[in-house]
Amino acid sequence: MFHLLDIIGTMAFAMSGALTAMSKKLDPFGVFIIAFVTAVGGGTLRDVMIGRTPVGWMQDPTYVYVIVWGFILAIIFRKKLDRLRTSLALFDTIGLGVFTLIGIQKGIDYHLHPVICIALGTMTACFGGVTRDILCVEIPVIFRREVYATICIIGGILFFALRKMNVENDVLYLATSSIIIVIRLLAVKYKWHLAPLEHK
Amino acid sequence: MFHLLDIIGTMAFAMSGALTAMSKKLDPFGVFIIAFVTAVGGGTLRDVMIGRTPVGWMQDPTYVYVIVWGFILAIIFRKKLDRLRTSLALFDTIGLGVFTLIGIQKGIDYHLHPVICIALGTMTACFGGVTRDILCVEIPVIFRREVYATICIIGGILFFALRKMNVENDVLYLATSSIIIVIRLLAVKYKWHLAPLEHK
Amino acid sequence: MFHLLDIIGTMAFAMSGALTAMSKKLDPFGVFIIAFVTAVGGGTLRDVMIGRTPVGWMQDPTYVYVIVWGFILAIIFRKKLDRLRTSLALFDTIGLGVFTLIGIQKGIDYHLHPVICIALGTMTACFGGVTRDILCVEIPVIFRREVYATICIIGGILFFALRKMNVENDVLYLATSSIIIVIRLLAVKYKWHLAPLEHK
Numbered sequence: 001m002f003h004l005l006d007i008i009g010t011m012a013f014a015m016s017g018a019l020t021a022m023s024k025k026l027d028p029f030g031v032f033i034i035a036f037v038t039a040v041g042g043g044t045l046r047d048v049m050i051g052r053t054p055v056g057w058m059q060d061p062t063y064v065y066v067i068v069w070g071f072i073l074a075i076i077f078r079k080k081l082d083r084l085r086t087s088l089a090l091f092d093t094i095g096l097g098v099f100t101l102i103g104i105q106k107g108i109d110y111h112l113h114p115v116i117c118i119a120l121g122t123m124t125a126c127f128g129g130v131t132r133d134i135l136c137v138e139i140p141v142i143f144r145r146e147v148y149a150t151i152c153i154i155g156g157i158l159f160f161a162l163r164k165m166n167v168e169n170d171v172l173y174l175a176t177s178s179i180i181i182v183i184r185l186l187a188v189k190y191k192w193h194l195a196p197l198e199h200k
Numbered sequence: 201m202f203h204l205l206d207i208i209g210t211m212a213f214a215m216s217g218a219l220t221a222m223s224k225k226l227d228p229f230g231v232f233i234i235a236f237v238t239a240v241g242g243g244t245l246r247d248v249m250i251g252r253t254p255v256g257w258m259q260d261p262t263y264v265y266v267i268v269w270g271f272i273l274a275i276i277f278r279k280k281l282d283r284l285r286t287s288l289a290l291f292d293t294i295g296l297g298v299f300t301l302i303g304i305q306k307g308i309d310y311h312l313h314p315v316i317c318i319a320l321g322t323m324t325a326c327f328g329g330v331t332r333d334i335l336c337v338e339i340p341v342i343f344r345r346e347v348y349a350t351i352c353i354i355g356g357i358l359f360f361a362l363r364k365m366n367v368e369n370d371v372l373y374l375a376t377s378s379i380i381i382v383i384r385l386l387a388v389k390y391k392w393h394l395a396p397l398e399h400k
Numbered sequence: 401m402f403h404l405l406d407i408i409g410t411m412a413f414a415m416s417g418a419l420t421a422m423s424k425k426l427d428p429f430g431v432f433i434i435a436f437v438t439a440v441g442g443g444t445l446r447d448v449m450i451g452r453t454p455v456g457w458m459q460d461p462t463y464v465y466v467i468v469w470g471f472i473l474a475i476i477f478r479k480k481l482d483r484l485r486t487s488l489a490l491f492d493t494i495g496l497g498v499f500t501l502i503g504i505q506k507g508i509d510y511h512l513h514p515v516i517c518i519a520l521g522t523m524t525a526c527f528g529g530v531t532r533d534i535l536c537v538e539i540p541v542i543f544r545r546e547v548y549a550t551i552c553i554i555g556g557i558l559f560f561a562l563r564k565m566n567v568e569n570d571v572l573y574l575a576t577s578s579i580i581i582v583i584r585l586l587a588v589k590y591k592w593h594l595a596p597l598e599h600k
Contacts (some may be wrong), residue, residue: 027345336539
């Protein structure tokens with residue numbers, strides 16, 4: 001079940017990357033690389049920083065195949081994706097919840113401090129998108145408009161609060177990912193965002 | 201022989217980086233770093249991702265010296281490099297072929313899946329240039345115009361096809377690098393490129 | 401003492417990152433990430449490249465707390481920071497000296513060649529700022545105007561020259577960091593910079 005959600009999230013991230021790249025008029029190789037990087041960039045950065053190498057996607061070619069499919073689907077349906085925007089946002093949000101949990105779990109596996117685990121969860125969920133924006137020469141959208149990363153941090157804090165209460169693992173996972181997904185959907189619906197900080 | 205080609209490719213990549221940086225009016229330190237990153241960026245990313253650390257160029261200062269020479273030559277001949285463009289493109293192409301093979305070989309050494317090995321070969325050959333463009337705040341040229349990475353992928357597929365037929369190692373290396381170099385030279389001569397994918 | 405200087409440098413780097421991010425009108429999360437990356441980016445890149453994982457700041461949450469404080473202070477005093485510019489430049493310069501030494505020392509711990517150690521010192525001191533500029537979609541300032549990295553390299557060469565003369569460790573550290581700090585302050589005061597290299 002969890003693995004299936006991981007696959008759905010990976011594909012949604014790959015498609016979102018492909019769409020951004022196509023709007024920049026990149027060639028097919030460029031579109032594929034941006035799709036790839038958006039999907040696995042966060043987990044790759046996490047693995048490299050904690051020393052879990054070769055990084056995750058190199059040990060399981062499934063991810064490569066999923067991304068290839070996401071890339072192909074994004075190209076085929078590129079003219080219809082505006083109408084599919086809602087489904088895509090839903091899948092993307094599932095990715096957000098699942099990837100945050102995967103990142104936190106990896107931190108726990110490496111016996112890192114809860115604060116660091118939350119940072120790893122946020123990194124796993126958000127830095128694929130950051131890399132996508134940097135490769136497209138844009139200031140990353142999550143630094144400007146979206147309450148995206150903040151939700152991962154809230155989810156992470158909740159995770160460790162529940163864990164301290166000895167909540168069972170299944171419930172812990174379900175509760176944390178659900179709360180991340182629900183807040184994110186509300187944020188999209190009601191256009192929540194953080195006000196920019198200006199220094200003058 | 202193979203090592204000599206590696207050196208030639210490294211120097212060509214360093215010079216191409218230095219030229220891009222000078223066209224952006226960077227100061228000498230900036231030019232040097234861009235030369236450095238263009239030459240070793242792909243291999244560094246590969247080594248970090250597979251966990252081969254300290255990364256390659258840290259274990260053999262030869263690369264640093266070669267890059268210093270490439271940097272100095274690029275500065276001295278900077279006004280004449282237009283006329284030397286053809287030789288430079290040839291050396292750069294040798295780098296492309298050799299670096300692809302080195303990346304594939306590292307993947308095999310780490311017992312990774314052929315698909316991942318081809319990704320590592322492409323990364324080794326192409327991501328120095330991607331990093332160069334990002335540091336110069338340009339959308340990477342290989343995502344937009346050049347059939348550069350696609351040739352590495354074709355070369356990689358050929359490599360594993362021949363390998364399955366139990367072709368001898370020397371022939372395998374020679375055939376793969378030659379085919380990459382020949383296709384690349386034809387692509388430059390006849391201005392082959394992939395059409396951009398637009399989604400509207 | 402050395403650890404205290406490390407903390408001061410980390411906080412100064414975090415504040416410089418926060419100020420750059422606020423001038424780009426990022427939201428609070430974006431400002432925090434840029435502060436974080438400016439403070440630990442150089443050391444993180446160094447650790448990942450030499451294989452010292454999980455990277456430094458993951459093993460000691462002190463850094464995270466220092467950066468959170470730097471972030472908060474930068475927000476509170478953001479309207480007064482122009483008047484505090486001199487103190488901030490001083491702290492930043494302390495960071496430059498200390499981080500260069502930390503990077504060199506890590507290279508020695510890993511038995512790397514002096515040339516590579518100097519590269520690691522320069523990377524530790526300078527690449528946080530490079531990452532900050534890349535995330536803000538600017539050509540890194542140290543590639544264009546500032547004699548910043550060049551001073552780290554000079555300091556590194558001095559370090560190994562003194563070391564060859566069997567200078568005691570304490571004196572070695574004090575002399576190298578002092579010289580880096582003094583040259584940097586002179587460079588800021590007299591606006592020293594390297595002329596750009598143009599190729600046409």
